[in-house]
Amino acid sequence: MTVDVPLEVFAAPVLPEILPPPRRRGWLGGFLLRHPGMAAGIALLSIMLVIAVFAPLLATVDPTALAPVRRLRPPSAHYWFGTDMLGRDIYSRVMYGARVSLTVGFAVAALASATGTLIGLLAGFVRWSDALIMRVMDGVMSIPPILLAIALMALTRGSVQNVIIAITISEIPRVARLVRGVVLSLREQPYVEAAIACGTRLPTIIWRHILPNTLAPLTVQATYICASAMITEAILSFIGAGTPPTIPSWGNIMAEGRALWQIKPFIVFFPAVFLSLTVLAVNLVGDGLRDALDPRLAKRL
């Protein structure tokens, strides 16, 4: 891009009224240029994904290896992020921690979207079940999500799988309400009524006419769920109700650094920065998707 600008200038310097030749760019490239926030979000998220996938290759050592001799070393050329009170390498722990956060975020977003969509479709199409389902959803929604996840975690052992289930349950009602709302408004649309009048069967109507219309708001919602799930996971681990201490997750590293944060702030600092950046990346992508998929809303928000 920087290369072809001078060429244009030299080619037609005296004819300013002639429009410059349209820049040839893929629609994706153009979109990202118009939405720098989303481009930054995608870039950041890609970096985190690379870190999570290739954690063993990024000059890390075993993140759980204890070495009491060299505990609480400040960040240095050898221990980039320092070591914790058990002598474990914080850099390696943070790199491996990306796996837990991203797994939890994506898994919760996918599971909550899928389950919530099913429940929302059920409530929207099976009228007698609607009142019952929505009362239950209202009830679940009136328990603050973090408390709900905490309460569920109190019932089970701490494991990544249980954390995912607990957060998913607290996020399902939001999706179910969204999908139900879309279904209820689409049911009245002439094209859906026409499809019904043609004798189209219900599964086909759902698949061909309803689901494609839920996709846009659902994708945006799923991104926000992903971001909030990663925060909730870190909070659960931070207060000791999340992933077991043996697994290096960002929340766990911070929980362990908590007692020493006044004298050794670097233990809390590095996982905190990575967590915030990842959540920021997901939120930026979510905002970009919202702008792209709902231009009417984009102008307002």
Add this chain to the structure above:
Amino acid sequence: MLVYALRRVLATIPVMAVVALFVFSLLYFAPGDPAAIIAGDQATPEQIAHIRASLGLDRPFLVRFGEWSWHILHGDLGTSIFTNLPVSHMIAQRLEPTFSLMLLTLILSLVVAIPMGVVAAWRQGSWIDRLIMVVAVFGFSTPVFVIGYLLAYVFALQLDWLPVQGYTPIAEGFWPFLQSLILPAVTLGGIYIALIARITRASMLEVLSQDYVRTARAKGLGERAVLFVHALKNAAVPIVTVAGLGVALLIGGAVVTESVFAIPGLGRLTVDAILRRDYPVIQGVVLLFSFVYVLVNLLVDLLYSLFDPRIRY
């Protein structure tokens, strides 16, 4: 209006019933058999069964749920497994710090966030709008404890302006009380401010394009009057709604904030109860917070007609 209010109050009953059922199931399905624990290691199965029968633990789920609800309605939240104190008593002791923190955060957030949103909408597209929205995205993405540690590190450890941790009850003087809550309130407010600023901006943008705003300007009203009297009042309904729903974030965040700043409130109680698997206490806290949350949103619903007299029920 009165009929609507009554209907709205009645509508919270099924919601709270679902919450209660959920919270009760929590104890019902909790691992560990209370009868076996009371009987001790040496007990025979017959003795355990006897204790279970005497405690009424062998009765059907719904019967026990009914009895438990009856106790709850009379303010009896059960007894803590760990301290053997009544849960209602333990909660009452912790109410002051948590509700002071949440109230202060609420006031602070609204005072900061609403002008932010109004200014952003007023100067839509300008650098100040972009700056405010960027701050809002960051506020939304930074976990509560990260903000907490950052603020405590700068303002308490480095600058030594405010206490690092701890809580001073209001009975020991208003100023020390306020001092101990400033950092926690700003911490807890971060995400809430971001949320309210965004919805205020969105709602204001909608209103500012209306004809009566142009009329207000045309008849020579000052910008401040146009923005804060005419526009903001009409933009209030979505803002109040989101502020009400956002209380869930405050409740969840309070649990974490109290841990970071060592405030002896309900959040600490929750965290301690989890580490000890003290199910009656967890039950009590979840029930109380959910009740407060439902109540806040009930209030919000009833406030609508105050902000917008066109809303009639």
